Amino acid sequence: MPTDRTLERLANATLLVPFEDLSAPRWALDGLADGFAGVCLFANNIADREQLRTLTRQLESAAEAPLISLDEEGGDVTRIGHLTGSDYPGNAALGSVDDPALTRAVHRALGAELHGLGITLDLAPSVDVNTTADNPVIGTRSFGADPELVSRHAGAAVTGLQEGGVAACAKHFPGHGATYQDSHEETPVIDADVDLLRRRELSPFRAAVQAGVRSVLTAHIRLRPLGMAEPATLTPAIVTDLLRTELGFDGMIISDALEMRGVSGDIGIPEAAVRALLAGCDLLCLGRFVYHDEIVAVREAIVTAVRSGRLDGQRLEQAAQRTALVRSWTTQRRTTTEDPAIGLDGARRAxxxxxxxxxxxxxxxxxxxxxxxxxxxxxxxxxxxxxxxxxxxxxxxxxxxxxxxxxxxxxxxxxxxxxxxxxxxxxxxxxxxxxxxxxxxxxxxxxxxxxxxxxxxxxxxxxxxxxxxxxxxxxxxxxxxxx
The missing domain is CATH 3.40.50 (Rossmann fold)
Incomplete structure (x- = not known):
């Protein structure tokens, strides 16, 4: 059995943490030095591009190749453009044009901009098939309602972002597009049968995997026909059997934010973290408001789970290894020339x-x-x-x-x-x-x-x-x- 110190560092290697300010607090920098996989930035961490670059340099100095991530989808969901709106059209606009070359070029430009700002992991694209118009959480974040169209653009977006120099993340597995509820507030339920799920929801994820996506983010949804008692994020049959085995994905699996009520509302964040690792997640996105004391509690819960035999130590080592591989990939990423006009050009076409x-x-x-x-x-x-x-x-x-x-x-x-x-x-x-x-x-x-x-x-x-x-x-x- 590894020592507690070794277990703590392995647990840290599965954590993607937030913090409150425009500069990183000492606890976050010390945590990165002590093995945190990385940080997730939100609008509260970004005043302008110059400040953001200063912040990412500060984070880079704390550890070797930390994952510096955010949700930058373009369109409606933007962090670098939260004060003015995004300079890039969103997925629905690109899907309406239906030119995968444009989608790839827009995402390549976005990736190049993020790369220049010191971002290494973009929690995008959303590859959900938005078959429910009243969906309160996806909507224009999706390329559309047709699985084949979404699949075409999923592969193009992943390729473009990674050509731009950032690791892409296809989300929200196994598909959040047919929901009527918001997983930030509750656990949405999807009634699609297994055959429909494979034809519709899984198709874009197959395309993303074939395009070489470095990571996939799970959804806090429940698939009733599969007999799921828990959200997908906490279900081995979804994370391990469906994504790993059936789709053949061998990259890093990220949980959606664990502070969301759809996954931790009844059990708490530390317990959700342990169950997500048991299900097969490698990197735990903790959310927007989970800070030092709660992060310590999450780490302690993971260490305790290993010590008690509930969580196999090899599963924790495997998760830490997968986050390390993506961190290593970010140090070898190529740069590309940013095209500042492509965003507006694409929006005009839509x-x-x-x-x-x-x-x-x-x-x-x-x-x-x-x-x-x-x-x-x-x-x-x-x-x-x-x-x-x-x-x-x-x-x-x-x-x-x-x-x-x-x-x-x-x-x-x-x-x-x-x-x-x-x-x-x-x-x-x-x-x-x-x-x-x-x-x-x-x-x-x-x-x-x-x-x-x-x-x-x-x-x-x-x-x-x-x-x-x-x-x-x-x-x-x-x-x-x-x-």
Whole structure:
């Protein structure tokens, strides 16, 4: 039996930890020196690109090749662009264009930018098949609802990111696209049978594995037809049998954040960590708010599990070895030239317009607010940077007749985000379009609901690049200056 000190270092090698500030606290730096596999950065750790590069240099100095990771999907989910919105279109936009070469180029540029900032592991792409339009956690993060399309772009995205110089991570295994619940809050249940699961959910993961993805991230979902009593992250039949054996993946398996209620709400984070390792996970993403004392408790739980015989020491060594292999890969990664224009070019190609745009001289632009998802966070969206007099209001609290009065004698542009998910928004837009059939509706989310309006513009995402693309379309029809 290894010594407690050896076990502690092996346990540390399975931990991907967060911290609160713009610079790393002493406990995090000491932890990296003592074997933490790496860190996961969030918006609270990033003020701007210069500060981020200073931070990653600080982390690099603490240990040899730590994993420095974040969720940078492009599109709606961005950390480096959390103050302005992403410069890259998201997966739904790229899927709507359906040009795998574009998807590869966009992700290569994103990977090159992350590489230049000192990031070594990107927890992207999302390769979920979004078959449920009302899915509260995936939506525009998915390339689409067709497994073959998603598979094409999964492979392209993985290849592009890794050509850019960062390890990619296909998520959320075995597929979060058919859920109606958010695993940040509860454990979603999928009723797909095994055959459907293989044809639909698993297809993009096969493509990602074939493309050489360095890591796969598990989902906190339960597959009822498989008789699963626990989330996939904690289920050996999913993590080991399905991913390792059936799909042949031999890289690093990462748990989704263990602070999410869908996995640890009833058992606590330390117990979830032990069960995830037992299931076959190698790297434990602890989440956004799990700091020093809780990390110590997680490590102690892992050591205790090995000491008691509950967790095989060889399983812990195997997990530590897999994280070490990815860390080693990041030191050998090639660099590539970043293409700063590809993001906006791709977003422009994704914009779809139905109807003939009227002259839009001095329009009233009204945005109907939508709550941010847990994965997205508070990231700016909308057309205000290009239409400074844009009004944002709540469809539940405001009256449509007030908007109609304000728009008297002026073109009316209404901007929504995932209108299909919000009955009040749909009702508000319907009232406006009924009174003003010439209304231009701009959908910055999934175009799953289309009102009867004069013109319908869809961007398939609310990144800054996608919003600018919509603004250009509207500005080209009138005299609105585009900066």
């Amino acid at each position: 914009v779809q317009v139905t109807g003939e745009l009227p002259s839009l001289h001095s329009p009233l632009v009204v945005e109907l607010d939508a709550p941010p998802g847990a994965a997205v966070g508070e990231v700016p969206w909308g057309l205000a940077p290009w239409f400074p007099e844009t009004v944002r209001l709540s469809a539940e609290r405001e009256r449509s007749d007030k908007v109609l009065a304000d728009a008297s004698g002026r073109p009316l542009v209404v901007v929504v985000r995932d209108a299909h998910r919000y009955p009040a928004t749909r009702g508000f837009v319907t009232e406006l379009c009924r009174a003003r059939p010439d209304t231009v509706v701009v959908e910055l989310g999934l175009p799953a609901w289309r009102p009867e309006c004069g013109v319908y513009v869809s961007t398939h995402g609310a990144s800054r690049a996608s919003c600018q693309s919509a603004a250009e379309i509207l500005g080209a029809a009138g005299t609105v200056p585009i900066s």
